[in-house]
Amino acid sequence: NAGVMQNPRHLVRRRGQEARLRCSPMKGHSHVYWYRQLPEEGLKFMVYLQKENIIDESGMPKERFSAEFPKEGPSILRIQQVVRGDSAAYFCASSPSPKHEQFFGPGTRLTVL
Amino acid sequence: GENVEQHPSTLSVQEGDSAVIKCTYSDSASNYFPWYKQELGKRPQLIIDIRSNVGEKKDQRIAVTLNKTAKHFSLHITETQPEDSAVYFCAARVGDKIIFGKGTRLHILP
Numbered sequence: 327n328a329g330v331m332q333n334p335r336h337l338v339r340r341r342g343q344e345a346r347l348r349c350s351p352m353k354g355h356s357h358v359y360w361y362r363q364l365p366e367e368g369l370k371f372m373v374y375l376q377k378e379n380i381i382d383e384s385g386m387p388k389e390r391f392s393a394e395f396p397k398e399g400p401s402i403l404r405i406q407q408v409v410r411g412d413s414a415a416y417f418c419a420s421s422p423s424p425k426h427e428q429f430f431g432p433g434t435r436l437t438v439l
Numbered sequence: 440g441e442n443v444e445q446h447p448s449t450l451s452v453q454e455g456d457s458a459v460i461k462c463t464y465s466d467s468a469s470n471y472f473p474w475y476k477q478e479l480g481k482r483p484q485l486i487i488d489i490r491s492n493v494g495e496k497k498d499q500r501i502a503v504t505l506n507k508t509a510k511h512f513s514l515h516i517t518e519t520q521p522e523d524s525a526v527y528f529c530a531a532r533v534g535d536k537i538i539f540g541k542g543t544r545l546h547i548l549p
Contacts, residue, residue: 359536368445368528368541369483382536417482424535427473430482 328353330420330431331400338437345405345412347434351420358401359428360393363415374424375401408438441466441533445540453548458519460543462529463511471532472505472512477542478525486527487514519547 331350339345351358356377361369371385375395395401415435419428442465452458470491475483489496489503496503505512524547529540
């Protein structure tokens with residue numbers, strides 16, 4: 327049973343470009359969570375999605391950030407018009423239900439030049 | 440709002456000694472408290488968790504205690520080893536999401 331997969335593992339973008347981060351949950355998991363980790367800091371909750379639904383996006387910046395989890399395919403975190411402050415590690419986690427343990431993917435390290 | 444405070448931010452202990460990390464949470468409805476270990480450049484991995492219906496849980500050298508009245512919980516690592524060096528995060532479930540503390544960088548000194 328493959329774990330949570332994320333790609334790309336490293337992503338470099340110039341200011342103003344778009345970043346797309348993908349997360350494939352573990353098999354059988356329909357709940358996905360995205361977190362942002364700035365250097366030397368903790369994990370900040372961004373958004374919680376279930377298949378085709380955004381359940382809680384209270385941690386998402388109001389502008390430029392969006393997330394989806396379509397019926398088929400991975401969950402995608404999209405950052406439009408990236409700025410230097412978006413540079414961070416973005417982790418996704420999945421679980422079979424919100425009451426279960428969350429399993430983390432390896433993360434995508436975004437660098438904005 | 441929802442908040443998890445974690446102390447200390449950095450901890451150095453001699454190999455073989457014990458390490459204790461403490462956390463407090465603000466939402467009295469929280470009922471699940473996981474602890475994650477993150478090695479440099481790696482993903483966070485769950486090492487132990489505790490639910491609000493118990494006060495203590497132990498797994499080999501790792502134990503966690505929970506005081507619901509005071510809204511604090513602690514991680515105890517005994518007989519520390521070099522491979523215990525990492526960043527440790529406490530967390531509390533608030534509704535359907537998990538709120539993390541800022542982490543404790545644990546150094547095991549030879």
